[in-house]
Amino acid sequence: MAEALKHLIGPHTARDTADAVARAWGALDSSAFLADILPALDALELMQRGQCIADALHRHLPDDFEAAAAILQDCLPAPERTGLSGWALLSFNQYIAAHGRGHVETALALLKTLTPHFTAEFGIRTFIADEQEKALAIISGWVTDPNHHVRRLASEGTRPRLPWAMRLPRLVQDPAPILPILEALIDDEEDYVRRSVANSLNDIAKDHADLVADFVERHQAGASKNRLWLLKHASRTLVKKGHVKALANFGYEPVSDVTVALDLASDRIPFPGELGFRIHLANTGASTRTVLIDYAIHHQKKDGSLTPKVFKGKSLVLAAGESVTMERRHPLRPITTRVYHTGRHELEILLNGASVARQDFHLDLGGKETA
Missing domain, CATH: 2.60.40.10 (Immunoglobulins)
Incomplete structure (x- = not known):
């Protein structure tokens, strides 16, 4: 399985990336760019392969992140052009997270544009960790975006304990700043988004059981079938652990008879x-x-x-x-x-x-x- 996974990124990915960057920025030396990647790629695993391409991007793009971000933006699909998508964009995530620090507005705007074509839930976490208030102020504006991938990024990327990703210790300790995001998306029309909201609440429940049980209780009144499913899925860890209020929220009161x-x-x-x-x-x-x-x-x-x-x-x-x-x-x-x-x-x-x-x-x- 691991052997198969690593081939999601391969020499074809490096060449596609070189072609896309060269179209967006004529100054790229494609031969030198590929020479930095191809000899090393075979011995690397999936995430390392992405990082190898990200490191090459750093060496060959302009040092100024704002200028580099504009080039990467022009590599993405748009109505007037085809562009990179899928696993080819893992290296973009890694590059932006490593080199966009201090440029939170530009970095998050680029990741927002990227997410419909791959995922950016890992990329945005560096900026939440570095500048939580500023980053969340920007991300909060995504909850009304017409693209459901962007709306899901607002909930999934802010999960305190997102699996396989860096943890967000401040949000683990105090998840209050992301509750308005989750409340705004609780009745989203897309199951893809609602499932992400439920998973984020379930994350929070591992550290703040009473907070999530109270959240569920507040949002049950007049709830639609979809919202009730979300609230139940959000409570799955609490129900499994026998949390009294979480069980009571779904009619499972203590019984003695x-x-x-x-x-x-x-x-x-x-x-x-x-x-x-x-x-x-x-x-x-x-x-x-x-x-x-x-x-x-x-x-x-x-x-x-x-x-x-x-x-x-x-x-x-x-x-x-x-x-x-x-x-x-x-x-x-x-x-x-x-x-x-x-x-x-x-x-x-x-x-x-x-x-x-x-x-x-x-x-x-x-x-x-x-x-």
Whole structure:
């Protein structure tokens, strides 16, 4: 997979970039530009390949960033011309982020123009980190842009914990400055944008659980189907962790009149294997109850301690006096993200976020440790 990915940028990308820059700026020595890139490219991985082209851009474009930005702008597609798009623009992101510092207006304007043709969510983060107030003032204006890629850039590029990107520590600590952006886009017509808003709120929830639960509560009244989906998706980490208010926002109130019985098919599981279990629920109360059944596997670590991983179960509506039995088989097989150890593990059942039943089981790896 990694071998295939790196070929998204290759000699063809370098040549396309050289051609586009030469058309925009006749002073480029294309042969020298390519000589800086092609001999090194084969040994590099994807991001390094982009950086190699970005470094060549820095060496061959004018030292003045404003002048260089105008050249790069003329390399992008426009109504009157074709231009670079797709992975060829990764190096533009990298160049702008490295050399546009101190030129926030020009850099962000260029990244805004670039984003419909690739993505600029990584590129804009340097400027948010360096000049947060100034950068966010500019980015906030993008929420009404007619291009949905630009609107999504406003929400996705400002995510405090955007995966694979530099973290934004100030926004991790205090996300209040980006909440107006998310509120402005909460009912965007594009699912692509709304999903980004939900993911940003989910990021924030990892550090400010109550803030996001309150945000969801405020925006539920009169919500459309699309907004309700967004708010639920934004709450997924909180629901998984059993946050009381987040669960209550979606009707999962604490319940004391639903009983839960747990049975294991076997308490000794060979590896690889499956943990089979049955959950019996009974509503002993006089009112209908809405319940969310999740479960956690507490995996044994190398030091013998246990660490839980929550898995989604099922949402049910139980009428007064109603009972139901659920069966589940959980696979225990090699995966790249976990090392398994022989010994005691634990299955825990969660009802509306609260622990209601637990049972131990023994996982046997036959004397081996596996990742």
